[in-house]
Amino acid sequence: MRVARALSACLALALVALAPPALAASRQLAPPPRGFWTPTRIRRALTNDSLEHTPVAPEADSSSLRVLEAAAPEDRTNGRVFGVDPREGPYSCSGTSLQTPSGSIVLTAGHCVIEDGRWGEQLVFVPAFDHELHPFGIFRASEAFTTRAWERFGNSDFDVAALLVEPGPLGTLAETVGAKGWTSNRSRFSPLQIFGYPAAALGGEELRSCLSHGLGSDELTDGLPGPPTMPARCDMAGGSSGGAWLTEGGALIDGVTSYGYSGNRDRLYSPYFGTGIDHFLSRLP
Secondary structure (H helix, E strand, O other), X not given: OHHHHHHHOHHHHHOOOOOOOOOEEEEEOOOOOOOOOOHHHHHHHHXXXXXXXXXOOOOOOOOOEEOOOOOOOOOOOEEEEEEEEOOOEEEEEEEEEEOOOOOOEEEEOXXXXXXXXXXXXXXXXXXXXXXXEOOOOOEEEEEEEEEHHHHHHOOHHHOOEEEEEOOEOOEOHHHHHOOEEEOOOOOOOOEEEEEEOOOOOHHHXXXXXXXXXEOXXXXXXXXXXXXXXXXXXXXXOOOOOOOEEEEOOOOEEEEEOOEEEOOEEEEEEEOOOOHHXXXXXXXXX
């Protein structure tokens, strides 16, 4: 389990605790050829959540509900991230269009971009993905960003990443579907709406959400440099990694799905959006 592995690295992490934990690591990407993401590749990717990540609840249950219109103006910023693990093959995550100066950033989880030193390849974002439909096109990634603490040590407290994507036929990502802002240093008990594409919900083909609220912190991450991660009650399964945790009536992102425990099916965990993650997000292009 990834959290246990991260905790075993606690002493190594402590040696760099004085360094700014959310400084960005970045990697230039070769955008996939147009047509690379065929229906067959997409179906294969939908069965694999990120890059060999922590086991989460095996099925979506009653607390997550289908978003009936993924392309609706208030929900179309959510979408699917598809990539190829150079060792394991195609995989998928969730992501959200983020408001930045370029209008071309997708926010997701760090482990959706890099894990165990392996960077994802052929990365794309499909906003409002629904049963293999992509009403706003496929946005190809040209650069990936994550925190140094995640890249080097797999520190769950900073499991966030971003993709810079090329414009689509209708303009930049933000011009096409809009974008969400973010917030930081809020209460750990704030109301939340969590979005994602759990694999058990018709094979990861549909966007789902949970109405929830923060539940404090995960004490197993207390020993890591950085603010402990934040749980919320939601039963979404694998595939929901990287999905946005929205607050303020859905206007602002206050977390992304990072992990869950197989023995506790109704909780997901996000990095706490404190000063370090705010520093990382504010410097994205």
